[in-house]
Amino acid sequence: MTAPTSAAGTRPGADAGTRTTTGSRTAPRSPHAPEGPEMTTTELDAGPAAMGGTVTTTPDDEATPVRGLTTWRRLRIELRKSVDTVSGAVLTAVTLGAAPLLVVAAIVAEGAAGTTVSFVLGAGSIAAALLLPVLTSLLITSEWGQGSIVSTFAMDHRRGRVMAAKIAAGLVVGLVVALSCLVVAIAVSAVAGVDLGSAGELVCVCAGVTAALLLYAALGSAWGAATLSTPLAIVIGLAGPQVVNSLELMLGDRFAEIAPWLAFSQAVGDLTQGTVASWPHLLTAVGLWIVAPMAVGVWRVRRADVS
Structure with missing residues (x-):
């Protein structure tokens, strides 16, 4: 049952200097309140604060959303x-x-x-x-x-x-x-x-x-x-292609058929001549040395714990 209100719009037992309103109407300022932005009170319609609670806001709280x-x-x-x-x-x-x-x-x-x-x-x-x-x-x-x-x-x-x-x-x-x-x-x-x-x-x-x-x-x-890791990235990025070239020299014919598909420096080196000796070899080397580790790296970073 709703408690009766007085002619002044206050509930019985409320302080004389305070008025609770619905919406965004302005409550009277107390004569002892410090100077500052005018405050408003809003009564909540639902939730735990609806049991007689109020939320106090100031104009400064209405901040503009941060743009991404x-x-x-x-x-x-x-x-x-x-x-x-x-x-x-x-x-x-x-x-x-x-x-x-x-x-x-x-x-x-x-x-x-x-x-x-x-x-x-x-x-x-x-x-x-x-x-x-x-x-x-x-x-x-x-x-x-x-x-x-x-x-x-x-x-x-x-x-x-x-x-x-x-x-x-x-x-x-x-x-x-x-x-x-x-x-x-x-x-x-x-x-x-x-x-x-x-x-x-x-x-x-x-x-x-x-x-x-x-x-x-x-x-x-x-x-x-x-x-x-900086050391690992530098070692693999610089030494890795050179290791493949060394294996081709060491293993000879046994590695000769596979080497063109793995030799990144050789496939990319052909580009400096203004031509591409073999597009399949170039694309395969790029996929193995760039696309695959980059995909793994992005996946790893998206799920890494940095706390």
Whole structure:
């Protein structure tokens, strides 16, 4: 049975200075209340607080919902991480600085007259092929080693999108490094008098070198995600393809039929010539060395306990 109310709109027994209302009507301010935003009281219609309880809110509590991170913003954050660290900045500088030196060494060794454009551009990209897997693997493994991945996932709980941003940042870094190395190599070759061939041949070789370096960048990201360990990712990414080449030399004919399907460095090396010797061999090597470990790494990261 509902208790009667007085003419003033209060229930018997309530304090004289307090009025409970329904909806969002404003309660009178107490003369002793401190200065501040005006407060409202809302009576709950259901739940435990409905037993005479009220919820007090202020205008400051009506905060605007936080907008989620966009794909572009995630990518910018990861790109910034790649150059903010000392290791990332040093590796990038060494890669770009080694390109002209390697081109000059190749020209001096072979002579400008007998040097082809594919040989010169391939020589200029050697340092990038060795250091890009290290740089891109650090984009993923460094946060796990330092423990800062906890903060990253606390700010953005969508782990799949975070990993996608890290992999995309590695490819962007690889593209920038590849184009920089090519520009430097072409400039040095032109000054040294190397015959760069026709425009079509030059474009094919540049496209092949760029694709090869992007695959090396993806190789580092894949094994970084799969191992979540910087030493393991570097050892497998750099030494693994070379071990396959060594097995081919050691085992001879017994391994010769299998080696082309497993030899990542050999399949990717053909790209620097501006051609693809065998698409099945290239796609199989990419699937084994990049796609498979990357899938395992993303699956592992999405389910890893980072608390």
